[in-house]
Amino acid sequence: MKKIFGLIWIMVWCFCSCSQNTGKESEVEDNRDVYLMSYFKGNGDGLHLAYSRDGLQWEALFNDSVVLKPQIGKDKLMRDPSIVQDDEGTFHMVWTTGWWDQGIGYASSKDLKNWSEQRNIPVMETFKGTRNTWAPEVFYNVKDKVFYIFWASTIPGAFPELPTSESEKGLNHRQYYVTTKDFKTFSETKLFFDPGFSVIDGAILQKDDTYYLFVKNENSAPAEKNIRVTSNDRPFNFPTTVSDPITGDYWAEGPAPLVVGDYVYVYFDMYTSRKYGAVRSLDMKNWDDVSDSVSFPQGIRHGTMFAVSEDIFEGLTP
Structure with a gap:
C-alpha cells in the first residue's frame, strides 16, 4: 500500500x-520579441510595415497601406526607410527623400503609428557638386548612446573614376556619416567607408562585442551588384578589406541584418528579379542562401529589420 x-x-x-x-x-x-520590417513600394510611396515571428514568413501590417506619407524633399519620396529604437523607447527613422537631394529625411515615433513632423537633415550641402544622398541607415550604439547615420553619395572627382555602365550615369559612390545624440545637433559630415569601389546600402549589426558592416558592391563594369561584409570592434573605421560576396549569382541590394535565434539573417532586395531573398549564418563566415524559404508581401523594396516588444506589436494590430 x-x-x-x-x-x-x-x-x-x-x-x-x-x-x-x-x-x-x-x-x-x-x-518574445516580434520582428518588424520597414519598407517602401513603387518609387517611394511612404512607410510600410510587415512582421514575422520566425524570420522566414513576413506578413504586411495595416493591409499593406502606407503608415507615413512623404512630405519633404524635391521629389517628396520616402525610399529606404531605416528605423532604430533607442533605450528610452523612441523609434527614429531616416530615409531617402529624392533621387538627387543633398539631405535626408527624419522623423520619430513612440508607437510606429503616430510620427513627428518630418525634417530634412542637410548632410551633404557643404560638399559642392554632390550628386545624391541615397539609402541612409541609422544605427544606435547603446554603449555610448550615439546614433550613427550613414549613406551613399557621389562627389564628382573625389575618387578615381571607374568604368560604369550607361545606367549608372557616372555615379561613383562612397559612404559618408554624421553622429548625433538628439537629432538636433550633428557632427561634421565625414567619409565613413571607402573600400576602393563604388559602394552603397550600408547596414550595421552588433553581435556580442563585434560590429559588422554589410554593403553592396555597386560596381557595374564589370557588374558586381552583390552583398559583402567587414567587421570591427567599433561602429566606425571599418577595415576596407571586405569579404567575398555572401549573396549568390543574382543582383542584390539593401542588406538588412537581423538576429533570429542562433542565426544572423541578412535580407536583401533581389531587384532585377522583383523579389526578396535572404542568407543566414551561424558563425558570420559561412552563409547559406535561404531565399526559397522566405516569403514577403508582394512588391516590397529596400528597408530594415528590427525587433519590438509584444506591447508595441499589439498596438499595431486590431
Missing part, C-alpha cells in the same frame, strides 16, 4: 511540475 501511495505521489508531483514548466514556457513565448 505504501508503494502504491508513493507511486501516486510521484505521478502527481510530475504532473504539477510539468504543468508549471509549461506555464513558464508559455509566458516566455508570449513575451
Whole structure:
C-alpha cells in the first residue's frame, strides 16, 4: 500500500511540475520579441510595415497601406526607410527623400503609428557638386548612446573614376556619416567607408562585442551588384578589406541584418528579379542562401529589420 501511495505521489508531483514548466514556457513565448520590417513600394510611396515571428514568413501590417506619407524633399519620396529604437523607447527613422537631394529625411515615433513632423537633415550641402544622398541607415550604439547615420553619395572627382555602365550615369559612390545624440545637433559630415569601389546600402549589426558592416558592391563594369561584409570592434573605421560576396549569382541590394535565434539573417532586395531573398549564418563566415524559404508581401523594396516588444506589436494590430 505504501508503494502504491508513493507511486501516486510521484505521478502527481510530475504532473504539477510539468504543468508549471509549461506555464513558464508559455509566458516566455508570449513575451518574445516580434520582428518588424520597414519598407517602401513603387518609387517611394511612404512607410510600410510587415512582421514575422520566425524570420522566414513576413506578413504586411495595416493591409499593406502606407503608415507615413512623404512630405519633404524635391521629389517628396520616402525610399529606404531605416528605423532604430533607442533605450528610452523612441523609434527614429531616416530615409531617402529624392533621387538627387543633398539631405535626408527624419522623423520619430513612440508607437510606429503616430510620427513627428518630418525634417530634412542637410548632410551633404557643404560638399559642392554632390550628386545624391541615397539609402541612409541609422544605427544606435547603446554603449555610448550615439546614433550613427550613414549613406551613399557621389562627389564628382573625389575618387578615381571607374568604368560604369550607361545606367549608372557616372555615379561613383562612397559612404559618408554624421553622429548625433538628439537629432538636433550633428557632427561634421565625414567619409565613413571607402573600400576602393563604388559602394552603397550600408547596414550595421552588433553581435556580442563585434560590429559588422554589410554593403553592396555597386560596381557595374564589370557588374558586381552583390552583398559583402567587414567587421570591427567599433561602429566606425571599418577595415576596407571586405569579404567575398555572401549573396549568390543574382543582383542584390539593401542588406538588412537581423538576429533570429542562433542565426544572423541578412535580407536583401533581389531587384532585377522583383523579389526578396535572404542568407543566414551561424558563425558570420559561412552563409547559406535561404531565399526559397522566405516569403514577403508582394512588391516590397529596400528597408530594415528590427525587433519590438509584444506591447508595441499589439498596438499595431486590431
